[in-house]
């Protein structure tokens with residue numbers, strides 16, 4: 278039997294998060310965005326309502342919700358602003374889930390618990406100035422030295438680099454090898470010497486959030502903070518990216534819904550040629566497309582979340598949802614700007630912010646082109662799902 282209704286717990290979570298965001302964070306977002314300002318209280322406020330540990334089991338300090346809940350929370354956050362959803366993507370999807378899947382029990386206790394409880398803010402450092410899509414070409418190195426690794430290199434375009442306490446960093450323990458030479462390390466800002474961060478100022482959107490670079494200069498990381506074995510870093514990166522993507526797809530549904538809500542309200546209020554612009558069939562077409570995109574992409578996200586809940590590999594479903602939902606969010610925000618006419622091209626209404634913000638998710642966590650190729654390869658049988666050890670454990674109801 279297929280049940281598309283949200284459970285009472287999921288429904289309650291959505292309502293709680295929606296109310297809290299509307300009251301506590303939404304009122305200042307436009308101004309923060311205008312000022313390119315990330316409010317450092319934001320993370321703690323999300324921790325207050327359990328969002329920083331959503332879908333992490335309670336035994337590791339999380340709030341023990343299922344993976345569909347994570348997608349729904351991502352949608353609510355991005356409905357308000359992409360910068361808020363990005364926190365969950367990097368903190369939960371990319372960093373915490375990496376430790377949850379690949380960490381030993383000791384690492385989960387020591388490294389995952391403070392992330393899930395919201396005591397520490399996690400980020401994900403994979404991209405480098407010379408390597409984005411081509412992950413196997415990263416140049417950061419990790420040399421073993423006694424009971425430490427010594428990391429050297431630069432990571433860039435790291436969301437919340439300046440705010441995070443804990444970084445999941447990828448470096449080559451075998452610089453001659455490509456994929457198989459990569460290892461993963463959990464690096465704590467407080468404990469690491471030789472780690473610096475700096476913001477990227479010239480960003481085209483998501484101004485209420487921050488993005489930056491990480492500089493690693495003889496940065497010493499205890500060997501006990503290596504995640505998985507040497508050489509498993511590529512598999513860890515790909516499994517983390519899949520989980521981050523899932524939240525990006527859920528978030529994109531939030532942008533589509535926000536674009537739809539504002540567009541319908543404006544189309545019923547603005548008049549031209551003696552009638553509401555909503556009466557014009559070409560405006561109706563844009564609104565109908567937004568609605569269709571919302572319904573279709575939300576179903577793709579629900580399917581991906583359901584696969585995660587039952588512990589099945591979801592790489593193909595997540596890639597499809599991320600690819601389609603991000604394109605649809607950008608198109609919907611663009612249509613919303615069109616419906617608002619010249620006002621859409623101003624800062625008076627949020628729709629141009631939606632458009633600016635919606636561009637980056639098409640690029641990050643696998644570009645549009647990378648996902649197109651992945652989907653082609655899945656369909657042709659050239660690509661299969663990753664092994665079970667790369668997959669999140671099935672949801673355990675507590």
Ligand SMILES: Cc1cc2nc3c(=O)[nH]c(=O)nc-3n(C[C@H](O)[C@H](O)[C@H](O)COP(=O)(O)OP(=O)(O)OC[C@H]3O[C@@H](n4cnc5c(N)ncnc54)[C@H](O)[C@@H]3O)c2cc1C
Pocket residue numbers: 367401402403404407408409410411433434435436437483488637640641642643644645646647650
């Ligand atoms: C706002 C923002 C936040 C980000 N946050 C993070 C983060 O938290 N952590 C992190 O590690 N990274 C982050 N990134 C980086 C992001 O993941 C990369 O930008 C992305 O993977 C693309 O890499 P690139 O920019 O190097 O582009 P490139 O890989 O150089 O790609 C350039 C172009 O070439 C195309 N291309 C590349 N390879 C192929 C191919 N094989 N076939 C067809 N076309 C191809 C791409 O699709 C693209 O159009 C962020 C980026 C942005 C914009």
